Amino acid sequence: xxxxxxxxxxxxxxxxxxxxxxxxxxxxxxxxxxxxxxxxxxxxxxxxxxxxxxxxxxxxxxxxxxxxxxxxxxxxxxxxxxxxxxxxxxxxxxxxxxxxxxxxxxxxxxxxxxxxxxxxxxx
Amino acid sequence: xxxxxxxxxxxxxxxxxxxxxxxxxxxxxxxxxxxxxxxxxxxxxxxxxxxxxxxxxxxxxxxxxxxxxxxxxxxxxxxxxxxxxxxxxxxxxxxxxxxxxxxxxxxxxxxxxxxxxxxxxxxxxxxxxxxxxxxxxxxxxxxxxxxxxxxxxxxxxxxxxxxxxxxxxxxxxxxxxxxxxxxxxxxxxxxxxxxxxxxxxxxxxxxxxxxxxxxxxxxxxxxxxxxxxxxxxxxxxxxxxxxxxxxxxxxxxxxxxxxxxxxxxxxxxxxxxxxxxxxxxxxxxxxxxxxxxxxxxxxxxxxxxxxxxxxxxxxxxxxxxxxxxxxxxxxxxxxxxxxxxxxxxxxxxxxxxxxxxxxxxxxxxxxxxxxxxxxxxxxxxxxxxxxxxxxxxxxxxxxxxxxxxxxxxxxxxxxxxxxxxxxxxxxxxxxxxxxxxxxxxxxxxxxxxxxxxxxxxxxxxxxxxxxxxxxxxxxxxxxxxxxxxxxxxxxxxxxxxxxxxxxxxxxxxxxxxxxxxxxxxxxxxxxxxxxxxxxxxxxxxxxxxxxxxx
Ligand SMILES: Cc1cc2nc3c(=O)[nH]c(=O)nc-3n(C[C@H](O)[C@H](O)[C@H](O)COP(=O)(O)OP(=O)(O)OC[C@H]3O[C@@H](n4cnc5c(N)ncnc54)[C@H](O)[C@@H]3O)c2cc1C
Ligand code: FES
Numbered sequence: 015x016x017x018x019x020x021x022x023x024x025x026x027x028x029x030x031x032x033x034x035x036x037x038x039x040x041x042x043x044x045x046x047x048x049x050x051x052x053x054x055x056x057x058x059x060x061x062x063x064x065x066x067x068x069x070x071x072x073x074x075x076x077x078x079x080x081x082x083x084x085x086x087x088x089x090x091x092x093x094x095x096x097x098x099x100x101x102x103x104x105x106x107x108x109x110x111x112x113x114x115x116x117x118x119x120x121x122x123x124x125x126x127x128x129x130x131x132x133x134x135x136x137x
Numbered sequence: 138x139x140x141x142x143x144x145x146x147x148x149x150x151x152x153x154x155x156x157x158x159x160x161x162x163x164x165x166x167x168x169x170x171x172x173x174x175x176x177x178x179x180x181x182x183x184x185x186x187x188x189x190x191x192x193x194x195x196x197x198x199x200x201x202x203x204x205x206x207x208x209x210x211x212x213x214x215x216x217x218x219x220x221x222x223x224x225x226x227x228x229x230x231x232x233x234x235x236x237x238x239x240x241x242x243x244x245x246x247x248x249x250x251x252x253x254x255x256x257x258x259x260x261x262x263x264x265x266x267x268x269x270x271x272x273x274x275x276x277x278x279x280x281x282x283x284x285x286x287x288x289x290x291x292x293x294x295x296x297x298x299x300x301x302x303x304x305x306x307x308x309x310x311x312x313x314x315x316x317x318x319x320x321x322x323x324x325x326x327x328x329x330x331x332x333x334x335x336x337x338x339x340x341x342x343x344x345x346x347x348x349x350x351x352x353x354x355x356x357x358x359x360x361x362x363x364x365x366x367x368x369x370x371x372x373x374x375x376x377x378x379x380x381x382x383x384x385x386x387x388x389x390x391x392x393x394x395x396x397x398x399x400x401x402x403x404x405x406x407x408x409x410x411x412x413x414x415x416x417x418x419x420x421x422x423x424x425x426x427x428x429x430x431x432x433x434x435x436x437x438x439x440x441x442x443x444x445x446x447x448x449x450x451x452x453x454x455x456x457x458x459x460x461x462x463x464x465x466x467x468x469x470x471x472x473x474x475x476x477x478x479x480x481x482x483x484x485x486x487x488x489x490x491x492x493x494x495x496x497x498x499x500x501x502x503x504x505x506x507x508x509x510x511x512x513x514x515x516x517x518x519x520x521x522x523x524x525x526x527x528x529x530x531x532x533x534x535x536x537x538x539x540x541x542x543x544x545x546x547x548x549x550x551x552x553x554x555x556x557x558x559x560x561x562x563x564x565x566x567x568x569x570x571x572x573x574x575x576x577x578x579x580x581x582x583x584x585x586x587x588x589x590x591x592x593x594x595x596x597x598x599x600x601x602x603x604x605x606x607x608x609x610x611x612x613x614x615x616x617x618x619x620x621x622x623x624x625x626x627x628x629x630x631x632x633x634x635x636x637x638x639x640x641x642x643x644x645x646x647x648x649x650x651x652x653x654x655x656x657x658x659x660x661x662x663x664x665x666x667x668x669x670x671x672x673x674x675x676x677x678x679x680x681x682x683x684x685x686x687x
């Protein structure tokens with residue numbers, strides 16, 4: 015979806031930071047359209063304001079990949095199905111996972127991690 | 138994943154790399170419709186009938202070897218997936234099969250409810266995880282295939298979590314990185330379908346075939362925003378129920394373009410796309426640049442009967458079909474062309490294989506619905522099997538020095554201070570718009586030439602000075618940069634091929650050459666020679682198999 019013209023906007027407060035950091039919240043103003051998902055807004059931010067924002071997602075529409083979870087207004091949600099509202103929305107990384115950066119947390123199964131491979135091949 | 142399973146059970150130790158999480162990142166998990174295979178459960182069928190239908194849709198240019206393999210092997214793969222617990226929908230003890238457009242028999246298997254893709258992906262994931270000789274690695278974006286003396290010897294990847302370069306030694310490499318529809322601003326793709334397999338193949342010295350044939354789905358969902366559903370879901374409902382297509386003034390319009398409808402399956406689909414885009418061009422589109430699809434003339438009971446639980450999912454999305462139309466329009470959906478392989482899935486580079494949507498040729502100029510997942514399973518099994526055979530016979534020609542340029546590339550990028558202030562994701566958006574406007578469903582020499590010039594300019598100029606943020610962990614700018622590098626190569630391949638085929642056939646529609654031309658019953662082969670894309674033509678290997686009438 016490209017930039018949407020319209021009067022309504024949503025304010026996204028997005029947690030930024032790395033592992034074991036206190037972090038901070040950045041606030042982004044995003045053009046709002048009915049039906050938009052929180053993921054749509056995060057992708058909009060990356061395209062138009064701050065491409066360094068770390069987010070994880072894959073399927074965008076299908077709600078099939080299940081990789082896009084974060085805490086939206088204190089609830090764990092798939093950001094691709096969480097509806098955006100033209101108000102203030104707070105997005106944080108998942109609580110029980112270690113943070114990789116920003117909204118990306120460690121959701122990779124242990125046996126699929128590079129560390130395990132490097133150990134096996136003795137690096 | 139099928140390739141990994143097949144290679145492992147044929148004695149190889151396998152590394153399965155995915156830039157996303159293994160088995161989650163691509164198109165497979167998103168598919169909600171069907172898988173085609175002539176298993177004769179619903180009614181008598183034969184793989185040669187499936188082949189005949191595939192060839193009909195492919196408009197005379199299917200690669201006979203590949204389409205025969207696809208249709209003949211599909212039943213084996215469906216049965217194997219069944220044993221692995223795919224849970225194909227059943228009735229009265231047999232696997233249930235339905236007719237999808239273009240298929241002459243009830244041939245298409247599915248998993249309830251709209252769960253085909255997740256079930257296929259889940260089954261393969263489970264199977265992969267049971268095999269001790271497969272090592273899965275998520276979060277590794279492959280950036281280069283390494284070739285030494287004409288032999289694929291490994292790959293280089295970016296560890297997206299830590300921002301490190303990783304190198305992999307291998308006796309055989311299989312490209313199974315899916316399709317390219319992310320090249321277009323309107324697409325049904327996941328974020329990982331950037332056409333990287335095609336670029337990796339070209340850079341490694343392999344050939345691509347028939348890259349001009351991108352399938353555009355005429356009535357994909359545009360608005361209102363719909364989440365949790367396949368954007369191409371409307372087609373069967375429109376056929377089944379007689380949904381009406383209306384322009385922005387709520388008038389029917391398809392009949393205005395009826396004169397040019399050749400009455401063929403593909404023509405019908407292409408006609409809908411054409412009519413929609415013409416209405417939009419004339420200022421009679423819907424607000425989101427498509428047209429309306431309207432079911433409101435139908436009684437609610439009939440809608441419920443046809444849509445089943447889908448109607449509630451739509452309501453959850455704020456869509457009440459009894460009261461409102463939705464907006465639909467053409468969207469990039471699948472790539473028929475791709476890496477050129479033989480029946481063993483070998484490319485022209487020794488030790489380099491391809492599988493799945495990355496492979497070109499089996500479906501010719503247009504693909505039947507349900508053939509893509511069959512193809513992914515069938516070609517995957519073969520690629521794995523033959524790659525394992527190769528691995529048993531070669532000695533590794535790996536040399537760490539081969540990886541040095543690719544490793545340096547990442548390091549340089551991490552140090553790079555782009556002065557342009559433009560980030561890769563922004564340039565990706567421009568490329569996607571460029572491709573949609575100029576190399577989309579309807580093409581002309583002028584627009585294709587213009588887009589080729591711009592792609593060249595981007596490669597030479599804009600791409601060389603992009604701004605990349607400095608973070609190490611999960612740096613999407615860096616991922617986007619590598620993706621964009623591949624997208625540019627692949628986009629150029631599509632545009633070059635589209636320009637050279639001066640006729641219309643199947644999914645490749647040239648407004649300046651609206652008719653099919655018998656002299657173009659041939660396949661187009663692209664290769665990189667000294668950094669330049671060269672175009673060649675090769676006669677179609679026509680299947681000689683006779684249809685077994687039953
Ligand atoms: C919405 C949708 C619905 C569809 N519905 C149907 C249907 O009902 N029936 C049907 O037959 N077909 C359907 N198709 C087409 C079909 O799903 C695909 O053609 C098929 O699944 C492709 O399988 P694949 O294994 O080749 O690729 P994919 O399943 O796309 O997998 C490719 C994988 O490669 C990874 N990857 C990409 N680049 C890299 C890289 N550089 N490094 C590492 N990993 C990489 C991706 O993350 C991904 O996991 C549909 C497609 C879409 C998009
Ligand atoms: S992006 Fe795939 S489930 Fe949310």
